[in-house]
Amino acid sequence: MKHNYKIKLKEPDLTDEQVYAHKDFDKVFKRYKSVVDPLHRKPLYKNPKTFLGVVLFTVIGILVYYAMMEEETVQKQEEVHLAKAHKMKEAREMTPLPGTAPEPWITYNLPEGQEKKFDLPGGLSLSIPKDALVDAKGNPVSEVSTIDVRFFSDPQTMAIQGLNLETQPGSDKVLNSLNAFEIRILQGDEELQIREGSSLKLDLAGENSNQSLQECNLYGLNRVTTTWEPIKGKIQVLAPGSTEDIKKPEGDGFGMIEEGKARSKKKPKTQIKEKDSQSFLRSFSVEKLGVFNLGKEIDRGSWDEVALRFEDAEGNEVHFFGMYLMNREMNTVQYLWPKDDNFTFNVKLNPDQDQLLAGITPDGRLAVMRAESFKKIDAGSKEVQTVRLEIIEAEISSIEDLKRVLSFQSVS
Amino acid sequence: MATIKLTEKELLQELKQIEAAKKNPERFGYLYNRYYKQIFLFIYKRTDDENVCGDITSQVFLKAMLNLKKYTYRGVPFSAWLYRIASNEVNQHFRNKKNERVVSMDKSDIERVFGMIDEMPESDNKDLFRQVMLDSLDEMKEEEVQIIELRFFEKRPFSEVGYIMGITENNAKVRVYRILERLKKRMKKKLEGVI
Numbered sequence: 001m002k003h004n005y006k007i008k009l010k011e012p013d014l015t016d017e018q019v020y021a022h023k024d025f026d027k028v029f030k031r032y033k034s035v036v037d038p039l040h041r042k043p044l045y046k047n048p049k050t051f052l053g054v055v056l057f058t059v060i061g062i063l064v065y066y067a068m069m070e071e072e073t074v075q076k077q078e079e080v081h082l083a084k085a086h087k088m089k090e091a092r093e094m095t096p097l098p099g100t101a102p103e104p105w106i107t108y109n110l111p112e113g114q115e116k117k118f119d120l121p122g123g124l125s126l127s128i129p130k131d132a133l134v135d136a137k138g139n140p141v142s143e144v145s146t147i148d149v150r151f152f153s154d155p156q157t158m159a160i161q162g163l164n165l166e167t168q169p170g171s172d173k174v175l176n177s178l179n180a181f182e183i184r185i186l187q188g189d190e191e192l193q194i195r196e197g198s199s200l201k202l203d204l205a206g207e208n209s210n211q212s213l214q215e216c217n218l219y220g221l222n223r224v225t226t227t228w229e230p231i232k233g234k235i236q237v238l239a240p241g242s243t244e245d246i247k248k249p250e251g252d253g254f255g256m257i258e259e260g261k262a263r264s265k266k267k268p269k270t271q272i273k274e275k276d277s278q279s280f281l282r283s284f285s286v287e288k289l290g291v292f293n294l295g296k297e298i299d300r301g302s303w304d305e306v307a308l309r310f311e312d313a314e315g316n317e318v319h320f321f322g323m324y325l326m327n328r329e330m331n332t333v334q335y336l337w338p339k340d341d342n343f344t345f346n347v348k349l350n351p352d353q354d355q356l357l358a359g360i361t362p363d364g365r366l367a368v369m370r371a372e373s374f375k376k377i378d379a380g381s382k383e384v385q386t387v388r389l390e391i392i393e394a395e396i397s398s399i400e401d402l403k404r405v406l407s408f409q410s411v412s
Numbered sequence: 413m414a415t416i417k418l419t420e421k422e423l424l425q426e427l428k429q430i431e432a433a434k435k436n437p438e439r440f441g442y443l444y445n446r447y448y449k450q451i452f453l454f455i456y457k458r459t460d461d462e463n464v465c466g467d468i469t470s471q472v473f474l475k476a477m478l479n480l481k482k483y484t485y486r487g488v489p490f491s492a493w494l495y496r497i498a499s500n501e502v503n504q505h506f507r508n509k510k511n512e513r514v515v516s517m518d519k520s521d522i523e524r525v526f527g528m529i530d531e532m533p534e535s536d537n538k539d540l541f542r543q544v545m546l547d548s549l550d551e552m553k554e555e556e557v558q559i560i561e562l563r564f565f566e567k568r569p570f571s572e573v574g575y576i577m578g579i580t581e582n583n584a585k586v587r588v589y590r591i592l593e594r595l596k597k598r599m600k601k602k603l604e605g606v607i
Contacts, residue, residue: 005554007515007546008460009522019452022466025444031470032437032477 080341103161103399105148110185120149122179127201133185134195145187152180155326155333156406159358160399164335167219167297168227172348175228175295176330178216179204182291192289199285204294218284221291228293233284298330303348304379307339309386310359310367318367318389319343323359328408344384349374356408357389366392371408418489427485433477440477447491448473451498454566458502460514468505472498492572499558499576515549515557521565522546528564529596541603548598556591563588 045051108118110128117127126147133141152158158165158180165175185192194200202218214235219228286292310318323336323345330353339346349355357369367389377385396402418426426443433440451472456465475497483493506513522542549557555577562573563584574584 005513005515005557007517007549007557009517009519009546014453014456014462016449018462019449022452022462022469023448024470025441025473028444028470028473028477029438029441031474035474035478036437 103150103152103157105150105184108147108149110145110147118147122151122181123205124149124179124181125203125205126183127203128185129198129200132195132198132200133192135187135190135192138195140195141187141192145185145192148182148184148186150182152177152182155328155331155356156403158333159324159326159406160402162335163221163291163293163333164226165228165293165295165332166334169335169337172301173297173299174330174332174334175219175293176298176332177293177295178331180291180293180295183289185289194287194289199287200289202284202286202292204282204284205280214280214282216282216294216296218282219293219295220286220288221293223290231284231286231292233282235280235282295332298332300348300350303350305346305348306377306379306381307384308345308347308377309343309384310369310389311386312367312389312391317343317386318361318391320345320359320361320367323357325349326356326358326406326408328354328356349377349379354408356406358406359389361391366396366402366405368392368406423489426490430480430483430485430490434480437477437480440473440480443476443490444473447494450491451494454495454498455502457516458513459505460516464505468498468501472501475501488571488575492575495572496576496578513554515561515565517561517565525560525564525592525595528592529599541599544599544602545595547602548595551598552591552595556587556594559584559587559591560595 106121108120110116110118117125119125131140133145135141152161152163158177161182163180165177167173167175204218218231218233220231221227222229282294310320312318319338320343321338325334325336325347327333327350334348336345336347338344347357354371355374356371357374359367361367369387369389373387373389377387392405394401394405396405426446429439429442433443448469452465452469455468455472456462459465459468472494476494479497483490502513519542522545523538526541526545549560552560559573559577562568562576563570568576570584570588571581573588574581577584579587
């Protein structure tokens with residue numbers, strides 16, 4: 001029969017010594033304590049499985065902790081980056097230099113319903129065909145309107161108005177300016193448009209010796225794309241003394257409105273010379289009103305590009321979300337954006353030219369870098385250079401104040 | 413090996429020690445010293461291995477300590493409670509190891525069993541009877557042999573046999589009687605073929 005025992009015909013013959021050799025109450029008691037009281041259990045390092053388990057658990061815990069910390073750090077960095085990017089995007093809206101009134105308009109009355117030709121300051125002549133203007137709903141204008149013109153004759157004025165003469169943002173090509181101006185036509189407070197299919201004729205007269213005018217083109221600023229779009233035109237050489245087509249504006253004869261109205265009647269300081277000496281005429285068909293620049297493209301591709309960061313007189317880093325680089329010799333202005341979230345600016349410059357860099361600090365103060373500081377920049381360096389800016393502490397309460405501060409040379 | 417019979421005074425003394433050990437496990441040392449040898453030999457007879465026996469003995473006393481609060485005196489001495497734990501531990505050991513457990517006996521044990529069986533053929537050949545009994549025991553179930561072992565080899569009272577086996581005293585008596593009847597039948601059958 002199959003069973004699980006064997007019969008042994010012999011009584012155990014153990015001595016007491018053999019029996020008591022295994023007697024150890026302390027050992028039994030320790031085992032008992034280790035079961036009922038975890039503190040009396042075997043030390044961790046004597047229990048390889050538990051020890052390895054604890055080590056593994058700890059390592060996993062640490063890894064998970066660091067992974068979470070890293071994720072959190074990355075998330076925070078992303079948030080900071082996004083915040084900066086958002087601010088930088090806002091900065092890309094190209095806000096004008098602050099705290100000043102816009103360049104004043106020169107305003108004329110526009111008689112209704114008949115074709116008119118206006119001689120404007122700066123050698124401009126604007127011909128408005130009959131029924132060429134419509135209101136915002138596309139209805140023909142029948143009531144008396146006003147025509148406003150203002151000129152941006154120098155880089156500071158352009159910067160104050162928030163103009164950027166790069167042909168396209170970020171382009172190596174920038175327009176110089178022989179004459180920049182803005183035209184608008186109003187009926188009451190409503191801005192009028194040029195009727196579709198119609199156009200206004202814009203004439204610019206120049207002297208025979210003025211080669212620039214012949215070389216220049218007229219560009220209209222597309223406010224949506226912030227690009228300058230060339231406007232088709234033709235050049236007409238005038239016989240000497242034939243100045244009757246373009247007349248200088250004369251007082252009320254051109255409908256200049258009275259002082260005390262909302263818009264200023266102040267004339268721009270800079271105007272082109274008298275038309276008596278003009279010998280040719282540039283004519284352009286304008287299909288949209290707005291900002292125009294008469295100038296030519298300058299390729300800055302061969303210019304040095306330097307990476308700049310900025311600090312104040314105490315050596316504190318100063319951040320800008322946008323800056324204006326003005327060039328007096330070329331009579332142009334360029335708007336700069338920081339290239340990274342360290343607020344580094346890549347600046348294409350010609351150190352020999354008279355330049356001015358200006359921006360607004362995050363706390364709203366004007367900061368400028370003048371021509372003499374440009375000479376200290378190492379134009380050949382590829383490293384990021386930190387340059388000191390002059391923070392303007394003086395109160396700026398008028399456009400004259402601002403233009404005085406934005407002089408190319410230091411003002412004592 | 414028989415259970416140490418305790419006087420009433422000794423029994424009361426032991427119960428006091430048990431209560432003391434329930435409150436303070438270090439006091440269990442008294443009970444350990446008192447019953448260590450009995451339990452060790454009980455296990456050794458079934459394992460025939462000194463080291464294994466030492467380990468199982470420690471395990472028995474550990475379990476006794478851990479379950480001491482459950483122990484209550486119900487007419488069966490504390491030693492019987494320890495034997496029951498020891499018996500279970502031995503069985504558990506052999507289940508785990510899948511080894512054959514040992515049933516140890518000497519000649520007097522066999523004769524004691526033989527004395528319990530009447531109506532056996534007359535013969536002076538004791539060696540023959542001894543061999544026939546061993547062969548018959550070898551054909552019996554493990555549980556039956558275990559009862560024989562407890563009752564006749566270790567000379568335990570029925571109450572203790574029943575307690576260790578987890579059955580009542582009366583049931584232990586009935587089963588011992590039936591086991592002896594079966595053993596007698598088997599031995600007669602074997603002897604008829606020989607004598």
